[in-house]
Structures are given as structure tokens and as C-alpha cells.
Amino acid sequence: DIQMTQSPSSLSASVGDRVTITCRASQSIDNYLNWYQQKPGKAPKLLIYAASTLQSGVPSRFSASGSGTDFTLTIRSLQPEDFATYYCQQSYSTPPWTFGQGTKVDIK
């Protein structure tokens, strides 16, 4: 299986901060990388697919980049509703499609 490693596992930030989360794949996955946001008690919500394409309805303060094995998710100016856990997921080739362990963003 392709292993996905996120860093950091958690971070504390303030409203208005710029936040960057990284995700590394154990082998090249081209751009088959998705990002999800999950709030407590809720299902994950798709934010970004194909490494950098913003899902419809997602605010433009979210952006992402990367290809191959290294990817980043950036929140340009953190808003109160952005405090959540973020997951990357690879959808390269055949399943199983694996997730990172998550990055929890909480209030400083």
C-alpha cells in the first residue's frame, strides 16, 4: 500500500494566520491527491482534488500544490470555521486508496 504521511500532526494558529500542511507519499502518485476537512462529529468534506483543483463551493483562501510525492495545503487567512482536522488521500492507480493520519488545526 502507498503510505501517506502528514506533518505536522497538529498545530495551533490564530485567526488570520497563514497555515501550511504537508503530505508526503511513499511513492510517486502523480497528482492523484485529495484534501479533506473534517469537523468533530461530521464526515470529511472534500476541499481539493487532483492536487490543486478547488472543489466547488470551497473558499478561495484554500489552495494546494504538489506532484509526485510531496504536496501542500495552504489556508491563506485562517477563519474561525477552518479549525478542524485535515486529511490527504491518494487515489493513484488501483486501490486501496489511503489517507494521511490527519493534521488537527486548533486555536492558539
Place this chain on the structure above:
Amino acid sequence: QVQLQESGPGLVKPSQTLSLTCTVSGGSITNDGYYWSWIRQHPVKGLEWIGYIFYSGSTDYNPSLKSRVSMSVDTSKNQFSLHLSSVTAADTAVYYCAREGGRTDPWGQGTLVTVSS
């Protein structure tokens, strides 16, 4: 828009079979180009992809669970189901159904299944 809703027992005894159903609304499960997945979330282990099914009945399962998993689809009811046999406490998790099309979206709200006697 498409919505998914999981249903099934919230408590299953060890060694028994966990069975869940996902009802799809707002769209047809026979829509070409989409697969229908089950994913679970352990409190500690995180998100784990279980497998998916196509409306034709073709499936693909996570090798780590393959010996215990089966999925089925009922196109007349716009539903698909998960069956996980010989469950143990390690199968306690929130189970989600979701649509797959290169990315997982949308997801059902999830249902907690506890394995306990």
C-alpha cells in the same frame, strides 16, 4: 445534489457479521463513472478505505479486509451494502458510505458501529 445515508445496527456481537446499507438519493446509483465506497474511521487508527462496488456488481476490496468483506448493490432501491464477517473489537469504528469518482465526494453522515458482547 446526491446524498447518502447509512443505516444498520449500532451494536454487533463479536464473531458476528456487521451489515450496513447505504441509500443514495438525488441521483442514480447506476450513473456511469462512479463507484460506491465504504470507509471507516477508527478513533485511533484514522481513516481506512474498505472497498467499493460498481452498479454492475463488480467490486474491489482492501486486501487487509478482503477475506471478511463483501458488498452488494440493489439498483431498484438505489442502495448498496457492506457485510463484514467475524468482527472483533478492532472493527469498532464510524462507518461511512461515499461516492467515488477520482475523489471521495459526497460522504454519508457516518454511523458508529460498536463490537461488544
